[in-house]
Amino acid sequence: MKMSMSIKTRSLVFATFFVNCIVVGLLLASLITEHWIEAEARMPNSANATGTVHFGLFSGKKTLDRGIGSRSSKIDVPATLRSEPNFMSYWLWLGTFVGTGLGLFSSAIGGIASVMKSASPQKKHGTMCLLFFSNGASAISQLLAFLCWIGEFYGYLKTNVLMAEDRKKTWHTINLSDFGHSFYFVLAGILFVIVNIVILVVVLAMEKKERRPVRQEPVDEKAAGAIMLY
Template sequence: MSLKTRGIVFATFFGSCLIVGLTVAALTTDNWIQSGAKRTNSTESQGRIHFGLFSGQKHLNVAYGWRRHDIDVLAVLRDEPDVMSYWLWLGTAIGTGLGALGGAVGAIASVLKSSSASKKTGTMLVLFVSNFLSGISQTLSFICWLFQFVQYLKHNVLLAEDRNNNWYSTELAALGTSFYFVVAGIVVVVVNITLLVIAVTLEKREREQVLETPTDEKTQGAIMLY
């Protein structure tokens, strides 16, 4: 493998590290959903809600000042299944986690492949598989949370106690930055796979050139002998 080809493979290391960073950020930040809130019986009341896969916050103001309340997403899934679907949440969490794992494996494989001049295809296969795994997993996460938003969160992000107190969030919710971390991760996977395809193409050409070289030397030697 030439230095140029190894350089292209090594470039996927930075992409894989970025994938890990984006997916870990998506898992740990509390902005998968952001929403406003209002009360039906008050024009002065305001609310802001945001949460991630595990925790979040709601800030409600009933015209007497803002009050902050923490949100335990797992408790919401357990106690109020009408707010969110557990299975869509699980698909989102697993997809994001596997996306991070695929990125980590891809980062290690890219270092091993780019640091070796060996033409063995095993490490390259691992690179492709890990990136495909990461891409498919993040796509699963993307689809699950998009369905979660359309089917549930777009219509309501509030608990029953808030709704009973005349709060509503219908059509006030939007997808948050944590969700778009996954979208960015998918884009990086596509870039990584494109670079790997280019590297494989270059490596194939290098092999063909090596196979052709001995034939040319033999031909020249025969001409000189003649």
């Protein structure tokens, strides 16, 4: 016999759809924005020389001013990785990109599965497994991206976010760099996925409770006969 879900249970499942939409939006924003790293640039022999640098996984911008006017130029991150292998770790950069992309894809699958689960009154265990798997995969993928960028920052970017040509002109960013908001989008995405998993655990507990048979008190045969006669 097929078991049906209560309205309350289906509403909770549908709530995970909106959470997944938030995660997809956060991860998409992290991929297309240019603020995974932000830094100030200085020249040791010039108090008037100032600059800013920021870039994401694919592009960014640097603005340097030696006191005679600022100069801005775009940063092509993949091209810089090819031309200057010591600038960043290619594998950590790739892990960050792959983790963010897989997290986005997994959360999109989770959103579709939540709509399918909440739209059907039947308790489909396969869809619930897909919901747990997609949200779990999203959390693991985002954690991979998070850890890879942490390693990238402390291994390479904390002391340098400038190209070789700028460093030759004595520009530096030592202890002047920090994580940008694009990076924190991933952290927020992880927290939202955890919220989703908690909701799904609650839904699973509610489904188990709904499946428990209701215990009926035994009815005395004489009383039952009297009721029927009446």
